Amino acid sequence: MTGLVLKLAPRERVLINGAVLENGDRRTRISIVSPNARILRLKDAIHPDEATTPVRRLCYEAQLVLSGDRDAEEVAPALLRRIEELSQILTDRDSRTLLAEATEAAMRARFYPCLKSLRALIPREDRLLAPHG
Numbered sequence: 001m002t003g004l005v006l007k008l009a010p011r012e013r014v015l016i017n018g019a020v021l022e023n024g025d026r027r028t029r030i031s032i033v034s035p036n037a038r039i040l041r042l043k044d045a046i047h048p049d050e051a052t053t054p055v056r057r058l059c060y061e062a063q064l065v066l067s068g069d070r071d072a073e074e075v076a077p078a079l080l081r082r083i084e085e086l087s088q089i090l091t092d093r094d095s096r097t098l099l100a101e102a103t104e105a106a107m108r109a110r111f112y113p114c115l116k117s118l119r120a121l122i123p124r125e126d127r128l129l130a131p132h133g
Contacts, residue, residue, distance in 0.1 A: 004032040004039060004112060013042040018068055039112060040066040044119065055118060055125040058082055062106070062115040072109050079106050079114070086121075095124060 006014060008023040008030065015021075016032075016039050032039060040063060051060035061079050064070035080103060087099045098117045105114035 003035070004037075006030045006032065006039070006041070015040040015042060015045075015067055038066055038068040044115065053125055053129060054082070054086060055121045058086070058102075059115055059118045059122070062111045062118060065111045066115065072111065076106055076109065083118075090121065090124065095121060 006029070008014065008028045010023060010025050010027060012023045013020055014023075017037055020042070045063055045067075046056055046060045048060065051057045058079060061070070061075050061082075065072050065075050083099055083103050083106065087096060090096070090099065098120050102114045102117040105111070105117065
């Protein structure tokens, strides 16, 4: 079977096509078989006020597509351009791999894998932006 498989913790919330669903008391595994469903784990969501760094802003843009608040065709070109800009700054092997994964996913309009790859860059970005003293 193809598609997205969500593994939800107890009481975890997920946004699917604009509806917030909350898991019950046990772990659950859900297979999403509809190819164009808009899905966002709320634990992965970034609040607009938190989108204050380059990587977080990219995550937020991908998230807006997943939540259905923005159109993929509208977001993808700018998202790809900004990922390319980040690849000029984050030049280590791990970052380049994650950025390449995010690029590939965005080019295929697969915004959940794109978001996942970008979110993995947040700890690295936090270290780079931390005040050195």
